[in-house]
Amino acid sequence: MDDKFERRFLVSSELRVVTTDGASVIEGYAAVFNSLSEDLGGFREIVMPGAFTRAIDEKQDVRALVNHDPSRVMARTKNDTLELEEDSIGLKFRMKLNETQFSEDMLAQIKRRDVDQVSFGFRVVKDVYVQKEDDTMVRELHDVDIFDVSPTAFPAYPATSVEARNRVLELRNAGEPTPSPEGSKEAEAISQSQESVEDSAEPNTLKLRQAQLELSFRG
Template sequence: MERRALESAVVSKGRTLYGYAARFNEPTDLGGFSEIIRPGAFKRSLASADAQKVRAIYEHDSRSLLGRLGAGTLRLYEDAKGLAFEVDLPDTQLGRDLPVLVERGDVAGCSFGFIAQGEQWEGETRHLTDVDLFEITITATPAYDSTTVQVRGKQPQSVKLARLYLEACR
């Protein structure tokens, strides 16, 4: 499984974090090659039965569980910008500490763990077109500079629209 970390503002409001675990069409240098995530790369994986197993964790540590799609404590939406997420934090020490770290700016990025199912190479640039998603991670050391995480305040319009669309498709 490959992991990619992204930097940007993670937002927190109370006990919910939201942001982008991946951003589309924004190249990142991974040392030796660059990588670009294309729109639709997560679509198949999120629609599969295995999507219920996707977890939100802290610093790629499976012992630091924050939420899971199947439990309804993690929500993932692919929109025009990327892979948006919301995670309701548990009432654990980590769940209480993490929003503080996010609000201070100590933890400001995201990552994701995946296996590439579709990719295209253009010279030294890999374009991810289809991935099996296993996890998103809240992290202080992202590989992609454009990811975000924030403590829930006002829900971003793009997340609202994505949620309405997904509910209408059910």
């Protein structure tokens, strides 16, 4: 297991604000399966179906934060105000906000589309590096612990550590297309990066768009 904290961003995520039993609720997706990230410094990344299953089953204490700020908690799985679900598209969330000023501010920013992206913080439990036929190195995330889900207006640029880049070079030089699943021990975290939906023809991109349309007709 890699003890390093990492964060990914879903660009142009459809954030939806609805009202349930008089409470404001934000819903959307924090991650999409089978969608390649941008270049993260010599490799790309993909979240595999099932990557969040264990974390959800274990009822891990996940927080909904404002712009990744741990001092501004809007909802939490521990008290059932943050719901996480893994479906065929990815990691779906539904957060019932508290009545703090920063939650009200976040609602206003989402409604006006000042905030239109989502990030999730995690720690890798199992990952695999695979070298594709076009020589692209892809890191597959198979199992992660989840720490937070955060609506944000400030996605980070792709960045990676020297150790992670060296790991990719090491694999290429050694001619190892698929290292052990324990490869997570050898690759340091990418502290901030973007996860983007790259190709409109990808099946899960189409599924995400369909889900966005369904959300738009609700509430």
